[in-house]
Amino acid sequence: MGKAVILDISPNGSRDLGPLEQRIDQVAGWPALRDCNVLMIYPRFQANNFWNYAETCKLIGAKCPTAPLGLITVAAMLPANWNVRLVNRNSEDVRDEDFAWADMVMTGGMFNQQLDALRLIALAHQHGKPAVVGGPDATSSPHIYEAADFRVLGEVEDVIARFIAAWNAGERGGCFTAEKFQVDITTTPAPRFDLLKFDQYMYIGLQYSRGCPFTCEFCDIIELYGRVPRTKTPPQMLAELRRLYDLGYRGHVDFVDDNLIGNRKSLRIFLPELIAWQEALDYPFEFSTEASVNLADDHDLLQLMRKANFFALFVGIESPDPETLVHTRKKQNTRRNLAESIHRLYGAGMYVTAGFIVGFDTEKVSVADAMVDLIEEAAIPAAMVGLLWALPNTQLTRRLEKEGRLQADYDRWTDESGDQCALSLNFNSLRPERDILLDYRRILERVYDPAAYARRLTRLASKLDCPGRAAALAEGNRQRNVPMLELVSSIFRRIPEARDEFWNVLRDCRQSNPAALRFIVGLMALYVHLGPFSRFVIAEIDRRIGAIDQAVQPAAVGRGELTATSA
Numbered sequence: 001m002g003k004a005v006i007l008d009i010s011p012n013g014s015r016d017l018g019p020l021e022q023r024i025d026q027v028a029g030w031p032a033l034r035d036c037n038v039l040m041i042y043p044r045f046q047a048n049n050f051w052n053y054a055e056t057c058k059l060i061g062a063k064c065p066t067a068p069l070g071l072i073t074v075a076a077m078l079p080a081n082w083n084v085r086l087v088n089r090n091s092e093d094v095r096d097e098d099f100a101w102a103d104m105v106m107t108g109g110m111f112n113q114q115l116d117a118l119r120l121i122a123l124a125h126q127h128g129k130p131a132v133v134g135g136p137d138a139t140s141s142p143h144i145y146e147a148a149d150f151r152v153l154g155e156v157e158d159v160i161a162r163f164i165a166a167w168n169a170g171e172r173g174g175c176f177t178a179e180k181f182q183v184d185i186t187t188t189p190a191p192r193f194d195l196l197k198f199d200q201y202m203y204i205g206l207q208y209s210r211g212c213p214f215t216c217e218f219c220d221i222i223e224l225y226g227r228v229p230r231t232k233t234p235p236q237m238l239a240e241l242r243r244l245y246d247l248g249y250r251g252h253v254d255f256v257d258d259n260l261i262g263n264r265k266s267l268r269i270f271l272p273e274l275i276a277w278q279e280a281l282d283y284p285f286e287f288s289t290e291a292s293v294n295l296a297d298d299h300d301l302l303q304l305m306r307k308a309n310f311f312a313l314f315v316g317i318e319s320p321d322p323e324t325l326v327h328t329r330k331k332q333n334t335r336r337n338l339a340e341s342i343h344r345l346y347g348a349g350m351y352v353t354a355g356f357i358v359g360f361d362t363e364k365v366s367v368a369d370a371m372v373d374l375i376e377e378a379a380i381p382a383a384m385v386g387l388l389w390a391l392p393n394t395q396l397t398r399r400l401e402k403e404g405r406l407q408a409d410y411d412r413w414t415d416e417s418g419d420q421c422a423l424s425l426n427f428n429s430l431r432p433e434r435d436i437l438l439d440y441r442r443i444l445e446r447v448y449d450p451a452a453y454a455r456r457l458t459r460l461a462s463k464l465d466c467p468g469r470a471a472a473l474a475e476g477n478r479q480r481n482v483p484m485l486e487l488v489s490s491i492f493r494r495i496p497e498a499r500d501e502f503w504n505v506l507r508d509c510r511q512s513n514p515a516a517l518r519f520i521v522g523l524m525a526l527y528v529h530l531g532p533f534s535r536f537v538i539a540e541i542d543r544r545i546g547a548i549d550q551a552v553q554p555a556a557v558g559r560g561e562l563t564a565t566s567a
């Protein structure tokens with residue numbers, strides 16, 4: 001094909017049009033594209049959410065953890081003469097004048113943004129503007145978003161041109177569904193990072209791959225993106241990073257991939273180029289990502305990630321029980337010592353945040369103790385322990401439906417108060433729900449006790465092998481604006497109950513592994529959110545256990561079972 005067309009997209013500069021954008025700007029037979037003002041609004045996540053870290057964000061002057069990568073990626077696919085205004089409801093309000101300016105409102109997000117996304121569709125209509133919805137929740141549960149004028153479902157690259165053509169032809173409603181897993185993401189344009197206000201965020205996300213080769217029963221990623229991971233090219237990724245760099249961003253970049261090592265062959269080609277790029281620019285970025293635990297078996301890949309400046313990983317461990325792991329098809333976590341695998345990741349300089357789930361069918365009474373023991377042994381300070389939730393569009397949901405155990409409206413968010421840590425189960429469990437809740441409560445109480453959290457920090461500090469580069473913060477990294485001592489005293493002010501234990505951790509870490517100190521302080525900052533959040537969830541669990549007991553008691557009295565205690 002001929003030379004790339006150059007097109008101005010923002011006051012910040014110009015860019016080359018990729019193949020996808022060329023398609024959009026050159027579809028034969030379209031009437032000339034009319035100007036259009038697009039108001040993109042990222043819905044608010046549920047408050048009291050494990051991931052919102054609101055109190056932690058405040059410590060470094062940020063407003064929320066991360067930026068809406070999906071929306072700024074869509075923004076990059078819109079015609080050049082369409083104007084985009086982005087509002088992130090997690091960090092700012094949308095104003096009447098934003099709606100007045102807009103020709104259309106685009107929104108959409110994940111399941112725990114559903115309530116606000118629906119609110120935004122209604123708000124758009126109140127202002128007389130058509131609403132366009134997309135994203136994972138609308139793709140998995142399109143019926144919930146019927147109020148939207150347009151639904152753009154699945155991977156947007158496959159349908160955006162059809163949507164734009166329909167809009168340009170004067171249509172004001174429709175549903176466009178992408179064919180599954182067909183998108184060649186090597187043609188996906190770089191996200192419109194220029195739309196972001198970097199100072200609102202703790203970190204910025206990038207996407208390298210889509211899809212995961214595994215088969216976990218509860219997971220919707222493999223339904224949304226498939227089991228054959230597709231990756232972007234190294235030049236494409238370096239161009240995205242360069243764009244961020246040129247816009248002045250420095251510091252934490254998160255690869256949002258659900259499993260970065262899904263396509264290891266490609267990753268092994270990309271990482272050396274990333275390392276060279278980082279070295280040439282004196283390491284402007286440090287990276288986190290999500291990966292399956294079998295990364296621990298790949299010494300070479302771990303060393304490449306270390307050299308590229310990866311410092312944190314999210315790993316799905318889910319359960320300490322091998323039978324449960326097999327049953328939920330998380331076989332990659334079986335036949336291994338999970339704690340040792342996590343320690344190997346620490347040995348490569350990356351600390352681990354891990355996901356755990358309570359409520360599987362095969363679980364036994366002993367799960368609470370075994371889960372706490374594993375979290376302690378692995379030395380994982382921030383363990384995201386949640387209740388099993390049957391997400392729409394998963395193998396689990398299909399099985400539960402077949403077994404007649406899925407609750408009505410299982411995919412509709414009805415509670416304003418929290419995330420799935422605090423919601424009721426949305427299916428009928430095999431174990432009594434009360435037992436599951438008691439186990440869950442016990443785990444949270446023990447894991448988020450300040451002394452237990454401090455013990456895990458100390459053990460992590462003794463295992464995290466991160467000398468050299470990882471200890472330094474790039475010039476321009478916002479965390480440099482908050483001196484460590486100031487940060488520590490803000491942490492202690494907010495969680496006085498943990499002050500003594502945390503102080504001891506800092507003293508030990510400073511002596512034994514000073515390079516790990518800032519990561520340990522970062523995890524203490526996380527406790528400013530996690531400590532109070534765990535207490536909120538425990539109070540919710542108590543309320544639910546109370547409701548279960550109250551519902552049982554009158555029935556039992558009616559059968560005469562409780563007459564002795566009543567008397």
Ligand code: SF4
Nearest residue numbers: 212214215216219258
């Ligand atoms: S490893 Fe993670 S992304 Fe892959 S199928 Fe399992 S839960 Fe989903």
